Amino acid sequence: xxxxxxxxEGPTHVGAMRVATAMRGxxxxxxxxxxxxxxxxLFTMIERRDRRPPVTYTTFQARDLGxxxxxLFKEAARAAVERFRPQALLVGSSCTAELLQDDPGGLAQRLxxxxxxxxxxxxxxxxxxxxxxxxxxxxxxxAMCPAPAVPAAGARSPQARCNILGPTALGFRxxxxxxxxxxxxxxxxxxVNVVAPLDATPSDLSRLGNAxxxxxxxxxxxxxxxxxxxxxxxxxxTKTVPIGAGxxxxxxxxxxxxxxxxxxxxxxxxxxxxxxxxRSVDSCYLTGKRVFVFGDATHxxxxxRVASEELGFTVVGLGTYSREFAREVREAAARHGVEALVTExxxxxxxxxxxxxxxxxxxxxxxxxxxxxxxxxCAVISAPVHVxxxxxxxSPQMGFEGANVLFDTWVHPLMMGLxxxxxxxxxxxxxxxxxxxxxxxxxxxxxxxxxxLGPSPAPTTQPPQPTQPTPPAxxxxxxxxxxxxxxxxxxxxxxxxxxRGKARRNTERYARDRGLATITVETLxxxxxxxxx
Amino acid sequence: MNARIPILAADAAATACEPPSVIxxxxxxxxxxxxxxxxxxxxxxxxxxxLVVGSRTCAHLLQxxxxxxxxxxxxxxxxxxxxxxxxxxxDAQAELERVVERLLAxxxxxxxxxxxxxxxxxxxxxxxxxxxARLTQRHAPHVRVLNWSGSGIETTFTQGEDACLAALVPxxxxxxxxxxxxxxxxxxxxxxxxxxxxxxxxxxNVDVLPPRRSDAQPAVGPGTRLLLAQPFLADxxxxxxxxxxxxxxxxxxxxxxxxxxxxxxxxxxxGVDAARQAxxxxxxxxxxARALARHRLxxxxxxxxxxxxxxxxxxxxxxxxxELGMQLVEVGSxxxxxxxxxxxLPLLPAGTQLAEGQDVERQLDRCRDAxxxxxxxxxxxxxxxxxxxxxxxxxxxxxxTPVQGFEQAADLASLFTRPLERRQRLCWPTAA
Numbered sequence: 017x018x019x020x021x022x023x024x025e026g027p028t029h030v031g032a033m034r035v036a037t038a039m040r041g042x043x044x045x046x047x048x049x050x051x052x053x054x055x056x057x058l059f060t061m062i063e064r065r066d067r068r069p070p071v072t073y074t075t076f077q078a079r080d081l082g083x084x085x086x087x088l089f090k091e092a093a094r095a096a097v098e099r100f101r102p103q104a105l106l107v108g109s110s111c112t113a114e115l116l117q118d119d120p121g122g123l124a125q126r127l128x129x130x131x132x133x134x135x136x137x138x139x140x141x142x143x144x145x146x147x148x149x150x151x152x153x154x155x156x157x158x159a160m161c162p163a164p165a166v167p168a169a170g171a172r173s174p175q176a177r178c179n180i181l182g183p184t185a186l187g188f189r190x191x192x193x194x195x196x197x198x199x200x201x202x203x204x205x206x207x208v209n210v211v212a213p214l215d216a217t218p219s220d221l222s223r224l225g226n227a228x229x230x231x232x233x234x235x236x237x238x239x240x241x242x243x244x245x246x247x248x249x250x251x252x253x254t255k256t257v258p259i260g261a262g263x264x265x266x267x268x269x270x271x272x273x274x275x276x277x278x279x280x281x282x283x284x285x286x287x288x289x290x291x292x293x294x295r296s297v298d299s300c301y302l303t304g305k306r307v308f309v310f311g312d313a314t315h316x317x318x319x320x321r322v323a324s325e326e327l328g329f330t331v332v333g334l335g336t337y338s339r340e341f342a343r344e345v346r347e348a349a350a351r352h353g354v355e356a357l358v359t360e361x362x363x364x365x366x367x368x369x370x371x372x373x374x375x376x377x378x379x380x381x382x383x384x385x386x387x388x389x390x391x392x393x394c395a396v397i398s399a400p401v402h403v404x405x406x407x408x409x410x411s412p413q414m415g416f417e418g419a420n421v422l423f424d425t426w427v428h429p430l431m432m433g434l435x436x437x438x439x440x441x442x443x444x445x446x447x448x449x450x451x452x453x454x455x456x457x458x459x460x461x462x463x464x465x466x467x468x469l470g471p472s473p474a475p476t477t478q479p480p481q482p483t484q485p486t487p488p489a490x491x492x493x494x495x496x497x498x499x500x501x502x503x504x505x506x507x508x509x510x511x512x513x514x515x516r517g518k519a520r521r522n523t524e525r526y527a528r529d530r531g532l533a534t535i536t537v538e539t540l541x542x543x544x545x546x547x548x549x
Numbered sequence: 550m551n552a553r554i555p556i557l558a559a560d561a562a563a564t565a566c567e568p569p570s571v572i573x574x575x576x577x578x579x580x581x582x583x584x585x586x587x588x589x590x591x592x593x594x595x596x597x598x599x600l601v602v603g604s605r606t607c608a609h610l611l612q613x614x615x616x617x618x619x620x621x622x623x624x625x626x627x628x629x630x631x632x633x634x635x636x637x638x639x640d641a642q643a644e645l646e647r648v649v650e651r652l653l654a655x656x657x658x659x660x661x662x663x664x665x666x667x668x669x670x671x672x673x674x675x676x677x678x679x680x681x682a683r684l685t686q687r688h689a690p691h692v693r694v695l696n697w698s699g700s701g702i703e704t705t706f707t708q709g710e711d712a713c714l715a716a717l718v719p720x721x722x723x724x725x726x727x728x729x730x731x732x733x734x735x736x737x738x739x740x741x742x743x744x745x746x747x748x749x750x751x752x753x754n755v756d757v758l759p760p761r762r763s764d765a766q767p768a769v770g771p772g773t774r775l776l777l778a779q780p781f782l783a784d785x786x787x788x789x790x791x792x793x794x795x796x797x798x799x800x801x802x803x804x805x806x807x808x809x810x811x812x813x814x815x816x817x818x819x820g821v822d823a824a825r826q827a828x829x830x831x832x833x834x835x836x837x838a839r840a841l842a843r844h845r846l847x848x849x850x851x852x853x854x855x856x857x858x859x860x861x862x863x864x865x866x867x868x869x870x871x872e873l874g875m876q877l878v879e880v881g882s883x884x885x886x887x888x889x890x891x892x893x894l895p896l897l898p899a900g901t902q903l904a905e906g907q908d909v910e911r912q913l914d915r916c917r918d919a920x921x922x923x924x925x926x927x928x929x930x931x932x933x934x935x936x937x938x939x940x941x942x943x944x945x946x947x948x949x950t951p952v953q954g955f956e957q958a959a960d961l962a963s964l965f966t967r968p969l970e971r972r973q974r975l976c977w978p979t980a981a
Contacts, residue, residue, distance in 0.1 A: 017644035018609050018629045029605040049668045051701025054610045056929030062613075066936030068929065075578045078702040081672075099910060112702070113602040122562070140604060141632040285610055461716035539786075547778025 022382055023360045024337035024400055027137035029110045030055050035156065035237075036106055037069040037185035041217035042156070043102035045093045047085070047113035047120050062403050063186050072096040074113070076471065086118045090127055093120075098128050102161065105129060106152065107245045108136035132218070134159045144360075146236040146312065147340055149184060151524040153213055154240040160221035163248035166502055176275040179227045181242055181253070182234035183214040188315070189413045190214060191406075193233060196415035200418040201231070202227075203284045204268065206275050221384035225249045229274040233257065233414070234314055234340060259318035261288050261419040262325055288416040292422035292435030294327055306331040310357070310365055310383050313341030313397025315413070317348040318377050324352060333357065333372050335365065364388075373518045376430060381405075383436065390517075393429035428497075463535040496546040499527060500535045505535045522547045551634065557701040568898035572886065574907025576724065576947075578930055580858060580883055582701030583709025583897045584667065585614050589711055591624040593734050595757050596660040599625040599653060601699070602677060603667030610885055624659075630669055641673075645680050659692060661763035663713065666698035705839065705883040707781040707859045714758055717766070718788040721758075724768030728754040732786070733779030737761070738949030740762060741812060743778075743954060746812055749829045752819045758785070758819035769794050774818050776811065778802065779955065780893070781860040800892045802806065802953040803861075803961060804868035805837035810892070838957035847966045849874035854916050855902050856926040858887055858944035865925070865947065868894045869974070873962055877901050878919045881912065921974075922970070923965060940968045 025031075027044055036044040037059050046052070055075050059065045074092045076085045088434045097105060107120040119212055121135025133153050138148040140479040171347040180197065183190035184263040194214060209227035210220050229252035230245055232238045242253040252274060258267035265286050293299060307329045309316045313336045334349040335357030338340070349356035357368055365387045369377060377387040382404045387394035396405065397413070412418040501507070513518050519540070525542035527535050569597040582608055587599045602606045608627035624654045628648045633639040645664075653659060662684070664677045666715070677696040684694040697711040697716040697857040712740065714732065729752055734966070740757055747755050756767030771793035777786060780801055790796060799814035809830050816826045853875045854863045862882040872979065877897070909930075916924060924934055924941045931941040942965055952961040 017602075017634055017641070017648050018631060019648045020605075020627045020629050021623065022612055023605060023608045023627075025605075026609040029606075049582070049701040050580060050705060051584070051668070052580050052606060053577070053579045053929060054581055054585075054613060055928070056579070058613060060930070061928050061934040066933060068933045073577050075576075076702065078671075081702065093886060095910075097588060111606050115672045139628065139632070140606070142636055144605065247703070266618055282610065288877070356706065514814075 017362075018363075020360075024143040024360055024362070026055075026058075026400075027111055027147065028140045029147035030058065030110065031145040031150075032106065032108060032136055032138060032152040033059070033069055034184040034186050035144070035152040036071065036151050037065070038183065038187075038213040038309040038548065039218070040215050041103035041154075041219070042070060042106060043096050043100045043104075044069075044071045044106040044108070045096050045107060045120070045124070046071055046073050046110055047089050047092075047116075047118060048073045048075065048110035049112045050077050052110050052112075059185055062401055063406055064403070065185070067187075070100065070102070070433045072100075076113075081116075085113075085116055086123055087117055089120055092121055093124050093127060093129065097131055098447055102131055102218075104132045104134055104156065106134050106136055107139055109140075111140035113186065114140050131367045132159060146338060149237045151468065153181075153184075155243055156213070157224060157241045158244060158248075160218045160222045161245075161249070164225070172315070173209070173226045173228050173362065174207065174252050175228045176205060176277060177209050177227045178231050178232060178271070179209050179251075179273070180211045180231045181223055181238035181533070182232055182236075183211070184237055185214070185334075186399075186401055187234065188401055188405055189215075189411060190234070190314075192410050193414040193418065195410065195418055196412040197231065197233065199270070200258075200264075200284065200415050201271065204271060204275070204282050205277060207273060225251075227251065229253060232409050236312055236314060236341065257314050257318055258414045259315065259418060260322035260326055260422065261291055261416060263318055263321060264415055273479055274473075285416070288419040289425075290326070290420045292383060293423055297298070299427075302430070303328045305329045305376055305430065306332045306374045307376045307378055308369055308372055308383075309397070310335045310337075310377075310379040312336060313338040313378050315377075315398035317344060319412075319422075320348055320352055322419070323378065323426075325418070325520070326387060329376070329427065332374050333366070333368060335359065355467065363409035373521060375515075376426065378426065394428055395426045396400075428542055499524075499533055501537075504535050509541055519544070554566065569897055569901040569903045572879075572902070572904040574904060574911065576906075577910065578705070578883070579856070579909040579927055580907070580928075581614065581706040582610070582668070583699035583704025583706065583712060584610060584665065584701075585706055586616055586699065586713060587611060587625050587665065588710030589734055590710060590759070593761065594661065594763055595761055596658060596763050597624065597658060597663060598652070598659040599663045599665055600649065601627040601664075601665045601673060602627065602669055602670045603627055603630065604889070605629055607667045607669075608611065624656075628674075630673075633675065636807045641675055642680055642683075643942070645675075646684065649680075649684055653688065653692060662679070662692055662694045665695065665713075666696065666697040666700055668700045668702050671698060671700045671702060674794070685949075695720070699732065701813055705860075707752075707779070707861075708784075708883075710779070710783045711784050714782060714785040715788045717759065718769070718792065719723040721766050721792070722768045723770050725752065725772050726768075726888060727772040727819070728756060728768065728774070728790070728879065729819065730769065730773050730775050731755065732755045732775055732777050733782055733791070734759060735778050735953055737972070738952050739954045741955060742956060743812075744953075745827060746833070747815060749779065750812070750816050750819075750821050750825060752815060752821070774815070775776075777816050777889065778812075779861070780864055780886070780889050781884075783889055798892050799868065800896060801864040802863075803864050803874045803954060803958075805834045805958050806872055807864060807868060808837070808953065808955050809834045814892075837955040837958040838872075839964055844959060844962035844966050845873050847969060848962070849971070851922040852876045852878050852919070853923045853925065854878040854919060854921040855877045855880045855882075856916075856930065857883045857904065858927055858942065859948050860884060860886075861947055862925075862944075863890050863893050863903070863978045866901070867893050868961070870898055870901075871896060872958075873965070875965075877950065878921045879904055879915065880914075881905075881907065884921045886940075923969065925965075940966050941970055960965065 036042050056069055058071045072092050074088050107124040126131045183194045210224055230242050230251050232242045232253045245251045254270050256267040256270050257266040269279050307323050309319050316336050320331045320334050324331055331352040336345045337360045347355045362382050369386050377383050377392050379395045380398050384394045411421050523540050523543040560870040590601050598813050634641045656950045663781045666677050767915050769792050773794035775794050775796040797814040797818050799958045800810045802808040802811040860882050862880050866880040879902045885905045924939050925944050931943050935942050951957050
């Protein structure tokens with residue numbers, strides 16, 4: 017039993033729904049109790065889909081348990097096929113129905129429905145959303161595109177033709193990534209055979225074999241199916257996820273090799289605007305910013321590379337909730353000289369962020385919350401998704417435009433260089449006190465509001481009162497140890513609030529390591545000299 | 550009933566001859582389970598914590614229904630059952646106790662802990678009552694531990710609150726005195742207004758269930774009169790009646806008329822004279838009616854279709870038809886507790902089409918055929934119907950917004966006018 021405040025991944029049937037909802041011509045009959053229909057609102061409200069997910073829930077209740085829940089399932093399956101006329105029917109159980117052991121797969125098979133039935137076995141008490149999305153996609157691919165009786169002898173399709181695998185409903189920027197990568201492949205002269213699961217029909221899946229290779233955008237979702245396509249249809253797949261300019265260039269090289277094209281011929285501009293912005297002098301202040309990265313495996317591995325190679329940050333922490341990809345994340349962490357945090361426990365992530373006191377958090381909506389509480393800037397790089405992760409504008413993470421988006425999204429929460437300097441110089445300015453927050457963060461709660469630059473409104477007759485909101489009760493935040501001399505503590509408070517946590521922690525560590533009983537002003541600056549980069 | 554609420558007698562008599570017709574349906578239900586009630590209950594009882602013993606689905610529902618992470622550290626959590634618990638490798642009772650210890654160590658401010666049963670815990674028959682007894686023994690008097698079930702196999706949406714409040718009843722202190730007990734979660738501002746009104750009426754001894762703090766438990770006994778603030782509290786009402794309390798039959802305090810009748814039911818029971826009732830309630834009712842007039846202009850004659858959601862649908866329909874002049878196409882409700890809505894049903898227009906239970910596909914067919922001006926439905930249906938060209942109002946907002954009482958009557962109406970007004974304002978081409 018696991019105590020859980022917030023979960024990074026949903027239950028397995030939600031993973032199956034992400035595939036079913038992405039596709040057309042598929043219907044999913046889900047054996048589930050009343051209430052599990054809440055999952056519909058993920059798609060209709062968070063993603064603002066204009067159609068209900070193609071899911072029929074049996075919604076059994078206590079009184080049905082005494083009679084025949086299997087009969088209820090059969091009726092629901094029959095009615096769903098009659099009403100929705102799908103090309104393929106997915107059947108399965110949610111967590112509660114799994115305990116009933118009604119065997120939806122067997123029941124549906126015996127109904128003699130005139131559509132292909134794909135039974136899903138998604139163990140809810142062991143597995144989670146992403147694994148289940150991958151399994152569902154794999155089962156569908158396997159059912160609709162069986163291995164040829166005679167192994168394919170070499171090229172059955174032009175070499176420069178591929179499938180794009182991975183984008184689903186409720187995916188983090190999947191819509192925009194797909195748009196970007198499809199355009200990039202077009203520029204390279206690679207033809208796209210099938211995109212799946214997003215907007216594909218089961219009959220589209222049956223054509224997957226007519227491509228020379230597969231482009232895997234999200235290994236969490238498409239990895240299992242891609243491996244099977246490799247075995248059954250001899251299709252290799254791409255291994256590079258094109259997030260960031262460097263990864264996109266690697267991706268182009270990989271695609272060209274698979275497609276038999278010469279990468280040098282590719283008429284693609286391989287330098288995003290972000291590359292120049294990162295070299296531009298004003299970006300100097302980004303150098304060595306300490307970042308903590310957490311999310312799904314694909315996005316954190318890519319984000320860590322972008323952070324260090326394309327923005328000049330220092331990765332101080334890296335972690336994922338994707339246990340299936342723990343090995344890849346550990347390898348990436350080792351490249352950055354840190355130890356990977358592999359956990360589904362939100363509290364553990366919070367403790368790590370609080371301990372590391374990074375200057376920027378790249379995470380999920382959960383980390384956004386942690387960062388907000390600790391007063392650390394944050395940008396969201398990964399699912400679990402939030403309504404804000406479906407922006408109206410085109411906002412990919414992948415490809416060269418994606419690299420531009422990453423630059424903007426990660427740099428905007430940070431202090432601009434001059435603002436940071438001013439804060440350091442005039443640290444006791446009444447408008448720059450810590451509870452005012454930084455002007456660019458737009459913290460509505462912070463009072464008094466910092467007046468905008470330019471023509472200012474009528475001056476207030478009295479200086480704004482620095483309000484002292486109760487400091488956030490950050491679990492894990494260390495209290496000032498008893499050893500601070502009063503003047504040292506006063507000096508500590510002159511250090512801008514956004515680096516004060518780090519200064520305090522370092523000084524106390526310095527004092528502890530040397531067995532100092534009292535921390536004086538001198539200790540503070542000794543520690544600064546010692547830890548200073 | 551008519552004798553008790555004379556103001557409504559004439560209308561009731563006029564419509565009693567044609568009772569509403571009811572469609573009873575079974576099929577797919579597009580509703581929340583009772584766990585969803587935790588989203589508001591955990592804000593209401595400020596030193597209580599709700600620990601759901603369930604699956605990842607339960608945790609995901611709570612975080613999705615609550616809006617992802619709106620509260621930094623919520624006073625609810627899920628103990629997720631895993632395959633080790635199911636296979637018997639781990640002793641589920643011992644595991645649960647371990648989780649509770651971790652939780653209580655982390656949150657020393659918790660005074661009342663609810664262990665909340667879920668679909669999986671019910672199906673595997675995990676005995677939460679036993680866990681409660683053991684944990685109470687260990688942590689009394691600092692923490693009380695109670696249990697109820699919010700499972701979808703037993704409860705629909707607001708029935709979770711009913712189960713929670715019913716679980717509080719056995720431990721309420723006994724008292725024979727004459728008192729009024731308001732039952733059901735109301736927004737704090739509404740609760741305070743009602744206390745003021747009742748005080749002005751001369752009814753001083755007023756308690757509320759649930760209390761804002763768990764140690765402020767109301768007493769109950771033969772002198773207690775129950776005034777239900779919500780129509781979905783059947784089990785709580787029964788448990789309180791078993792302890793001697795008597796329910797006052799009344800419409801629910803939605804709209805100027807409903808609020809007047811609801812407060813009047815209390816006034817009659819406590820022998821408040823007619824003049825005083827008129828003095829206290831009259832001006833407020835008039836003010837509320839004035840505030841409603843603007844909305845009536847917009848909604849009069851518009852046709853509304855209500856999907857089943859919270860059991861507030863019947864009182865809501867009564868308000869929409871009588872105070873705003875809307876036409877009721879169909880009024881769906883997960884359950885129709887005839888007793889608890891005994892004062893509401895006679896107020897519906899003659900021959901109103903009610904629907905109990907749900908087969909969502911058929912109900913959607915009926916809704917599309919009827920092409921109403923406004924559809925009141927859940928979040929899973931709203932955007933798809935909007936995309937089809939129907940104007941919708943999310944029903945969950947009716948539960949999460951202060952809508953009861955005189956001062957909120959116009960706020961309640963505005964929830965229905967806003968979607969229509971928005972469509973008039975926007976210059977985007979519509980789908981339909």
